[in-house]
Amino acid sequence: MPELPEMDNYRIQLSNHILDLPISNIVINREKSINLEPADFTDALLGRQVIFIERRGKHLLFHLDNGRRLLLHLMLGGLLYLGSSEDRPNRSTQIEMIFNNGIVLYFIGLRLGYLHLHTAKEAEELLSGLGPELFDRKMNEERFKAIFSKRRGSLKTALVNQEIIAGIGNCYADEIAFAAGLRPSAKLQNLTGEDLSRLYQAARDVLIHATEAGGYMELPLTKDDKLTGGFNELCQVYDREGEKCYRCGDEIVKTEISGKKVFYSPGCQHEY
Known part of the structure; x- marks a missing residue:
């Protein structure tokens, strides 16, 4: 299961590639990986931009330009790939997030993991049970x-x-x-x-x-x-x-x- 270093690596690299790019399409191949009806999930994300990516524990939080959050937990076997249909790995994808420059963020192996859309308050409440971060400024x-x-x-x-x-x-x-x-x-x-x-x-x-x-x-x-x-x-x-x-x-x-x-x-x- 991806842990702090893996998720921080994803956070850092994705922040260099997808911030402020409008989302032009969403492909959902597994409805259980999301928390809304596919049409509602897609409509809520079209045209939105990821403005900041935060890691909390083993989760990633994609902060959207309208204040909402995409909460990702890869669980066991989950992976991410960012690229095109030509260079993507030969693996089944549960969700595909297409940006307006043609680049695609593939969510792979989300059979146990999930990508859920929440308000900022909902996301905060869902993560409230997590302990402190080792690298939090308050930790010593x-x-x-x-x-x-x-x-x-x-x-x-x-x-x-x-x-x-x-x-x-x-x-x-x-x-x-x-x-x-x-x-x-x-x-x-x-x-x-x-x-x-x-x-x-x-x-x-x-x-x-x-x-x-x-x-x-x-x-x-x-x-x-x-x-x-x-x-x-x-x-x-x-x-x-x-x-x-x-x-x-x-x-x-x-x-x-x-x-x-x-x-x-x-x-x-x-x-x-």
Whole structure:
């Protein structure tokens, strides 16, 4: 599932291509991916312009010039592609957004995800249950430590809980735990203040690095996109079961915590 780095990569790149372009057509191939009747959804978007793109957790918010919002959640398997009918990937699309310069934004794999149209107030209410953003200007090490020191249970479960910190999922939870030298199974109640400080810095470092490397999405956003997916080769533990740890040489282990797959290096990640 796309996480903070993947969605931020999309946000940054799309902002360079589609802002202020009038929407000339909408093609809806799967009605369940939207929240209105297809004709109403289309009529509401024709002629509108995306003036700003915001990321909130794992969501993208397309701010329209009339104050409304398109709320996107790709869920598991969702992808975006921006291009033409000639260079688009050979995959089924659920929604196609055509701009007046002929460029098309393809929403791919939205069988679990969605693109919903809301008022600004509705969108705010729908996202109100999300926890704070790690890179919010109000977030700092002390606030981060206060949030996690009040929690119990495993580190992995807490990191992927969107009500605690928004935007982190399976991949980056494991990468953050590795960078902090902590096992994903470590109990929060056993972590010291020093552990939490290290965790805060690890979370920032991993997410910044992953965003700069384009995240782990398999499909480039455009035909000229050389960035998206660059983090695939940089993962330290995620999806590396049985391979050697780059840090200690031990073998990467795969297990499960609360039904979620977990990767870690037993040689250099500690549980306390």
